[in-house]
Amino acid sequence: MPELAEVEYFRKQWSVGEGERVLRVVGHFQARIFRGITEHELVDALTGAKMTGSESRGKQMIFRFAGANVGIHLGMTGKLSVEKPDFSPGKHDHLVLYQKKQALVFSDSRLFGRVLLHTGKGEAPWWAKQAPDVLSEEFTKKAVESFLERRKGAPIKAVLLMQERFPGIGNWMADEILWQARIHPATRSGELTKEEADAIWKMTRHVTREALATVGKDWSDPPADWLFHHRWGRKGNCPRCGVELERGEVGGRTTSWCGKCQKP
DNA sequence: TCTCGTGTTTCTTG
DNA sequence: TCAAGAAACACGAG
Numbered sequence: 001m002p003e004l005a006e007v008e009y010f011r012k013q014w015s016v017g018e019g020e021r022v023l024r025v026v027g028h029f030q031a032r033i034f035r036g037i038t039e040h041e042l043v044d045a046l047t048g049a050k051m052t053g054s055e056s057r058g059k060q061m062i063f064r065f066a067g068a069n070v071g072i073h074l075g076m077t078g079k080l081s082v083e084k085p086d087f088s089p090g091k092h093d094h095l096v097l098y099q100k101k102q103a104l105v106f107s108d109s110r111l112f113g114r115v116l117l118h119t120g121k122g123e124a125p126w127w128a129k130q131a132p133d134v135l136s137e138e139f140t141k142k143a144v145e146s147f148l149e150r151r152k153g154a155p156i157k158a159v160l161l162m163q164e165r166f167p168g169i170g171n172w173m174a175d176e177i178l179w180q181a182r183i184h185p186a187t188r189s190g191e192l193t194k195e196e197a198d199a200i201w202k203m204t205r206h207v208t209r210e211a212l213a214t215v216g217k218d219w220s221d222p223p224a225d226w227l228f229h230h231r232w233g234r235k236g237n238c239p240r241c242g243v244e245l246e247r248g249e250v251g252g253r254t255t256s257w258c259g260k261c262q263k264p
Numbered sequence: 265t266c267t268c269g270t271g272t273t274t275c276t277t278g
Numbered sequence: 279t280c281a282a283g284a285a286a287c288a289c290g291a292g
Contacts, residue, residue: 006270059271059272074270075271076288077269109288110288111287112271112287163272170271251282251283252283254268254269
C-alpha cells in the first residue's frame with residue numbers, strides 16, 4: 001500500500017543497512033522495474049559499495065552508496081524487507097542486496113515499481129526534480145490555489161493524486177483529505193472557494209503529518225476517527241455522522257465519501 | 265471463472 | 279502546446 005507514509009516506513013526498514021557494504025547483488029534484471037538500466041551497471045555500481053544514507057520524498061526513495069545512488073519507487077505492490085544473510089529469493093524478489101548481517105529485499109508482484117540508478121557527479125536528476133514536500137515551506141496556500149486554478153476542469157480527487165504538486169498523496173490519503181475537508185471528490189477544482197482551497201492545503205498537511213506519525217513510524221493505525229478505517233470494504237459508515245458511505249469511480253480511481261458530510 | 269486494484273506512463277481527444 | 283480522460287502495464291486476492 002505504498003503511499004508517502006508506507007514509503008517512509010519501508011525506507012526505514014532498509015536503512016538498517018547504512019554503514020555496511022554490499023557484498024553481492026542478485027536480481028531478476030529482465031523485469032520491467034529495471035527498464036533503462038542493465039544488470040552490469042547495477043552490479044558494478046553496488047558491489048563492494050557502502051550504504052551511506054537514505055531519504056524518502058513523496059513516493060520516491062533514494063539509497064545513497066559510495067559512488068552510486070539507487071532510486072526505488074514501489075508502484076502498487078512493491079515492498080522492501082530485511083531478511084537473513086542466507087536468504088534465497090522467491091519469484092517476486094526482484095532485487096536483493098546481500099550484506100554481512102542481512103539481505104535487503106525489494107519485491108513487487110505486479111512490477112509497476114521502478115529501480116533507478118545514478119553514478120557520477122552531482123545529484124541524481126530524477127531526485128533533483130522531485131516536487132517540494134507537502135510539509136515543506138514551499139508548499140504554500142498560494143501554490144495550492146494556483147495549481148487548482150490551472151487544473152480547474154479536473155475533479156479535485158484527481159488533482160490531489162497529481163504528484164507534481166501533491167507528492168506522496170495516494171488513493172486513501174486523497175479520500176481522507178477530502179473527507180476531513182468536507183469536500184465532495186467530484187467537485188471541479190475551479191469551483192472550490194478560497195476557503196475550500198485553504199482547507200485542501202491544511203488537510204493535506206494534517207493527514208500527511210498524522211500518517212507519518214503512525215503508519216510511517218511503526219505501521220500502527222492512523223487516528224481511530226479517520227475515514228481510513230471505514231473506506232475499504234463495500235459497506236462502511238461515516239465515522240462522523242454514521243451515514244452509509246458512498247463508493248464509486250472519481251478521476252478514474254475508486255473513491256469513498258460521505259454523501260451527507262461532503263455535498264456536491 | 266471473473267472482477268478488482270494503496271500507481272505511473274503513454275496515447276487519444278478536444 | 280496544454281488539459282483531461284482512458285488505456286496499458288501484470289498478477290495476486292477475494
